[in-house]
Amino acid sequence: xxxxxxxxxMELVRKGVTPRKIVTRKSFENSxxxxxxxxxSTNAVLHLMATARDFGVKLAIEDFDRISRKTPVLADLKPWxxxxxxxxYDAGGMAVxxxxxxxxxxxxxxxKTVTGRTIGEEVKAASEPAGQQVIKxxxxxxxxxxxxxxxxxxxxxxxx
Numbered sequence: 001x002x003x004x005x006x007x008x009x010m011e012l013v014r015k016g017v018t019p020r021k022i023v024t025r026k027s028f029e030n031s032x033x034x035x036x037x038x039x040x041s042t043n044a045v046l047h048l049m050a051t052a053r054d055f056g057v058k059l060a061i062e063d064f065d066r067i068s069r070k071t072p073v074l075a076d077l078k079p080w081x082x083x084x085x086x087x088x089y090d091a092g093g094m095a096v097x098x099x100x101x102x103x104x105x106x107x108x109x110x111x112k113t114v115t116g117r118t119i120g121e122e123v124k125a126a127s128e129p130a131g132q133q134v135i136k137x138x139x140x141x142x143x144x145x146x147x148x149x150x151x152x153x154x155x156x157x158x159x160x
Contacts, residue, residue, distance in 0.1 A: 008114065012114055017114060017116075019055075020055065022111075022112045022113065022114065023055050023057070024057070024111060025052075025057050025058065025059070026108035026111050027108070027111045027119075028048060028051075028052050028057055028059055028063075029063065029067060029108060030098075030101075030107055030108050030111060030119060031044075031048055032048060032063065032064055032067045032068075033067055033071050033101050033106050033107060034094060034097055034098065034101070035048070036064075036067060036068045036071040036073070036146035037071055037072065037073060037074045037075060037097050037100065037101055037106075037146070038073075038074070038075040038077060038088070038094075038097060039073050039075060039077055039080065039081065039142075039146070040146075045061070045064055049061070067106075068145060068146035069145050069146075070106060070145065071101070071104075071106050071145060071146050072100075072104065072138060072141035072142075072143065072144055072145060072146075073141060073142040073143040073145075073146050074097055074100050074101075074135055074136050074138070074141055074142065075088055075097060075134060075135050075136075075142075076133070076134055076135075076136065076142060077134070081142070083133075083134045087134050088134045088135065090129070090132075090134075091128070091129060091132035091133075091134035091135050092126055092127060092128040092129065092132065092135060095122065095123055095125075095126035095127075096123075096126050096128045096132075096135045097135055098119065098122070098123035098126065099123040099124065099126045099128070100135065100136075100137070100138055101123075102120060102123050102124070103138055104138055107119065107120065107123070109123075
């Protein structure tokens with residue numbers, strides 16, 4: 001995987017594709033929805049806020065709360081659930097989570113990815129093993145909405 005990642009990075013450099021050319025506020029909102037759908041962690045909040053700041057993208061703690069109120073929890077992951085991250089990967093990973101978010105209307109589908117395709121195109125092509133139990137269908141969401149208040153809304157970034 002590391003070797004393949006390195007090859008992809010070198011190809012992107014040759015093509016002039018840089019993070020600043022594809023990262024947008026909507027791509028951050030997609031990331032937040034992914035975190036919420038997987039029952040994510042406080043660390044994701046901290047890192048997304050810091051990364052958005054580095055990119056000059058306005059992102060507020062209230063965005064996490066707003067998005068969490070519309071995002072179902074779909075991945076049954078530890079520590080509170082039954083499965084591990086490698087098991088989620090085997091179940092189709094974030095691509096399948098993204099497919100569910102797209103079905104729910106919770107994904108900005110037209111955002112570009114490093115492949116040159118949109119995130120909507122990428123998740124529509126996601127492969128899901130038959131019978132996997134880790135990532136729930138929308139109709140069987142673990143919770144109808146995530147709860148960011150418990151982990152995120154009290155945190156405030158340091159002054160610039």
